Amino acid sequence: MLEKALVGSRKYWLWLSFLAAVIGVGVLCYLWQFFVGLGITGLGRDVSWGFYIAQFTFLVGVAASAVMLVLPYYLHHYKQFGKITILGEFLAVSSVLMCMLFIFVDMGQPLRVLNVILHPTPNSIMFWDMVVLSGYLLLNIVIGWVVLDAEHKEIPPPAWVKPLIYVSIPWAVSIHTVTAFLYAGLPGRHLWLTAIMAARFLSSAFASGPALLILLCFVVRNLTRFDPGKEPIQKLAQIVCYAMILNVFFALLEVFTAFYSQIPSHMHSLEYLFVGLEGHGRLVPFMWTAVLLAVAGIVLLIIPSTRRNEKTLAVAAAAVFAAAWIDKGMGLVVGGFVPNPFEKVVEYAPTAPELLITLGVWAVGFFVLTVLYKIAISVKEELAA
């Protein structure tokens, strides 16, 4: 089936070349970082994780969201998702790939990455994150490819893939739970030290992932002869709506606990994010943008007419995706480091090379996603013809 990625329209090649160019710029910047050190980023001793790790955290959620298609389709036999399950699985593949790359570009000594396997350390959550992420990548590649291949050959998928599919469902939950545990078990980082961190991660994942999938379905419908259909998109919209409401609800629970208890350390990070702390408030405009986008997205998704109208649905999906990205891809990681252990406010902003490396990794993800989608959709177009 790989050969289907090698033939395509002018648009297809132009898009891939554009992505390759962005990747090229990212690689150049990464080489600079590789030889000079992470000092070329905006990170420092106080905010020691930033944009890279934030993207990683956000994308684990996007990856996990494939389960929102797999579960209804395989466990509840919701047939409408049959057409687009592969889109979810391939989105998971490219997202996990981006996650791994973001971890890699964040490492001070990337050539020593295998130390995690050479010296396995089960008490480190990072070790388990590596285990669940690589497992999830493998599961989705195998499941997606085998099922698509069977579809291509017009035969039922082999029986051995069924257990893998069932395993992939709790596995999806595990990747985001373990990722939440990276944060939720650290003493002294008050924004992160919350029992509902994993629940928050999952709700935001199940909002942002399917929201992106809705947008991708629209793109696919516009650019190819494959139509994912109206009903599965509407079902996705309902999932996004519920998940986003839960996500906002969980965030408000955090606000209540911090501000009703009035414990200063619990309030500080939230104050920094939403109103600024000791005159520092670099993230304040972003966080309020996220709030507005979240509210707008939820309203558009709740009102039946705007949810059914695909134009407003696209706006809602984009709003939800952007809100979740700001919240998790910027606020959560940076906010956890402010104030620092000495209760001093030191701010962080990514530098230009840091942003270009980030863009480069996203471009790798979209490159892989484009190629995988091209293969899947070519197969589906052939079958329809």
Add this chain to the structure above:
Amino acid sequence: MGVDRREFLKIAGLSTLLGLGGKGALEVLSGKEAEASLQAEPQGGVRYAMVVDMRKCLERENCHDCMEACHREHNVPQMENPRHEIKWIWTEPYEHAFPGQGHEYTEERLLGKPFVVLCNHCDNPPCVRVCPTKATFRTPEGIVMMDFHRCIGCRFCMAGCPYGSRSFNWKDPRNYIREPNLDFPTRMRGVVEKCSFCAERLVKGLPPACVAACKEGALVFGNVRDPESDVRRVLRENFTIRRKPELGTLPQVYYIV
């Protein structure tokens, strides 16, 4: 009577912890980490700890002897960018070293005064718990150490340390070392480093460089398992506090304010 003081304390501590439940109880049952915190009179062996006597330290407020000695000994670079600073032993204002302790009527003797801070060599160190490669580990003497050659630079330990005691080499530090000490390794970019209680001096029977450099005798170092040691005498005779004891990290640097 079958129950002596030690036994009584053990039982009392155990039942309290079981009452509180959770991790503490589990650790006592598994007989590991929490032991040191429970025992009123720890048994033999070596467990290094430090007492910082701030009364003596503040007598010479602008003194940097301990820091200079440490940085010279360990090739600690002097980075220009404050974000990239490498810190093994340094000072923080009292109310920042002990967040939550300062208040609007804090006595002048303490407010804003430079408190010496360093790695606490915790008995229950979160940095060791989170490290994915065992590049940071605990020696039998309780020193939290770094293997610079194994560290992958993921900086999970920096997120885990609630004391800001860990530094990352954001750039090649070798360009920023003033007088290199050829007896101690330099580091390369991309690895984490921190105070090691001068493990390399301890094996030679020498006190840590900072302790040796302090003319006021404000830094008392020794084996807390030895009831006759200086450090134990000072702990016995003075009221001491630790940084963020509520986090359960069991820091082994004590302060006399």
